[in-house]
Amino acid sequence: MAKSKRKEKSVELANQILENYQPKTVEDMQNALKDIFGPMFEAMLKGEMDNHLGYESNDKNEKETDNRRNGYGKKILKTSAGEVDVKVPRDRDGSFDPQLIPKRKKDVSAIENKVISMYARGMSQRDISSTIEEIYGFSVSHEMISDITDHVLPELEEWQTRPLSNCYAFVFVDCMFTTIRNQYESKKYAVYTILGYTMEGKKEILGLWLNETESKHKWMQIFDEIKARGVEDIFFLSMDGVSGLEEGARAIFPQVIVQRCIVHLIRNSIKYVPSKDYKAFTQALRKVYSAPSLKACQNSFESFKQQWTAYPGAIDVWERNFEHVEQLFDYGSAIRKIMYTTNAVESIHSSFRKVTKKGAFPNENALLKVLYLRIKELETKWEGGRIQNWAMVRNQLLLHEELKDRVLRYLE
Template sequence: MGKSKRDPNSVELANKIIEQYQPQSVEDMQNALKDIFGPMFEAMLKGEMNHHLGYESNDKGEKETVNRRNGYGGKTVKTSTGEVDIEVPRDRDGSFEPQLIPKRQKDVSAIEDKVISMYAKGMSQRDISSTIEDIYGFSVSHDMISDITDHALPELEDWQSRPLKSCYAFVFVDCMFTTIRNQYETKKYAVYTILGYTMEGNKEILGLWLNETESKHKWMQIFDEIKARGVEDIFFLSIDGVSGLEEGARAIFPDIIVQRCIVHLIRNSVKYVPSKDYKAFTKSLRKVYGAQSLKACQSAFESFKQQWSAYPGAVDVWIRNFNHVEQLFDYGSAVRKIMYTTNAVESIHSSFRKVTKKGAFPNENALLKVLFLRVKELEAKWEGGHIQNWSLAMNQLLVDDRLKDRVLKYI
């Protein structure tokens, strides 16, 4: 792939900065930028003053007006590269209200937060640049946007290796696929996501992992990693049915209760049913997994098998996995409602797809960066909220003799 062409004006400016400052380190570059930011801010503020008064500073009309320029006031502002001292123009009657750096505002680094927020929402670099220009009156290059969002990489590394809770009551796992460019070709990559429900009823994304395929071996590595990061116990694991995943999870967490996602089983079975019978078929299924008791579930399943015997492929999906349906009735209704589906983590992947649909990513870091920024937005929305009927679910676990001691250990 050929080297992308930069704006000649940007290259010329960069060469002049290097020639003038002779930077030898990143810190030298930051100091050079600080020196440049000051004159940039001052020039823009002078332009605002010209507009406010209606004429340039060297215009003779200045002497013919009551309100005129009245020198400068010193101000120190905080930028992304550190504090910068600037001179703010003043007018005689004090009516000048700067828009770039309003009075009493000393932090102008917020533009970085805005760029990162837009990037996290899946906006392209072109759209971000255009939006910044509309708001602030100046443009930012693609390289600058990339540099700003790269600030998230050290935080991403810390987040990926952070210590985890000792116990998660419910864990949901799933994979989604997206595209990464690799030199002259594009490849599909699997994004592995684990969502956990803490003992307090809060949602937490335990991590994000990339691999070229989804496999039980990768899942085992991931479970081994989260155990090394502090997870001692998981009560329930909801999965979509990847071959070998159940055995792999039990190899790391022997006491884990693995639940096949009922929604995935429905999807797998309706593939064998003509569209004209979808509605009636799924209605019959709801009587099975939505029954009030195990006995009612088993009775409804016998009726289901007889009613839909004309579609043996669809019925066989449920015969092979009926133990996962029966297992639901070992627990109270509030627990069943949480564990029966992986929709909670699929909802996260739906949110991820909104920010990955803009096209292929140039490398793994670029993909992980945008996904991590999206995770931060999701976690901000979840903050302070709890899983619906969480207290009822915990009470149902506490009265279960098989789980009571494990629950008491971590609450």
């Protein structure tokens, strides 16, 4: 069926529902859908029976066959809109085995879970509707898909306001941008994500926030919010170079150790380096931030500056931020390996982009729904796992004099 025809039929059906039922509330609409589901299932079951017998009801060939229709049996189905009474056609020899609603099956609400699963994987409403039609033989309107996926909104709101752990050993913050249609224009929105590592070495996404821009004021609001949700202390915060973010974080969590992402510094510095020298330049840099000790790091940096004097812009990026490189060597190698980059949260954003690449979202809720469903998939993947080498990380945290008392407080 052509897209325009399907759309016309969907609009026609919607108008008929509104005209006949005149729903005033969501509950009224659910009751209307229940009334529609019954006849819809019955019509599809009759079609299956026609196919099973080889002729339609009241066909003249009916008398020429041994097996014929034999009335109806009653069945109560559980659907996403509630329980629905359905008449299931029977045949005389009992060989009819319906595929839409198999014998002894009473719960057909699984289609709702399938719609949510497809939505979580970034499928557009058009693709979901086409897939359902291909599998089940009937179309699902964009409005119905939206209604089904809206069922996760209360769960999303509860997740966004849930109490958090009182301490996170490591926190990673980052923004990504996606598009939301605002009436007749499309705008880029910043998606703020915070990933935390608990004292037990578990990954946890603390929340999602949307804003039209990335700013230190929004980050401060977010830090204030997570503190209100129970976070008392953060040991390390890894971030990119957003101006004012470091001061904003310390205003809420005074003892936090803020670490500039080394990978971001590399990206910023190679903007001043011709592509032919990328490989040699980054290899020289690696000797600096991966040095075995602070002294070796400082010596490597001096050699690095002498080697690459032809690119003063690149050198300047590192000179202005070298304190963040030196800071790494205040801690053991297991801690350094975690805190030096925001790659952990950027990996989450990479996963988000797979389900947001379909285009602009009609509103904030539509975007948050798909991101939240993606998070649920990630949390299932992380369940039962722990950050690699976490036992060594905890030992190195306890060996650090400035952190020891704070670590013991939250390990008890």
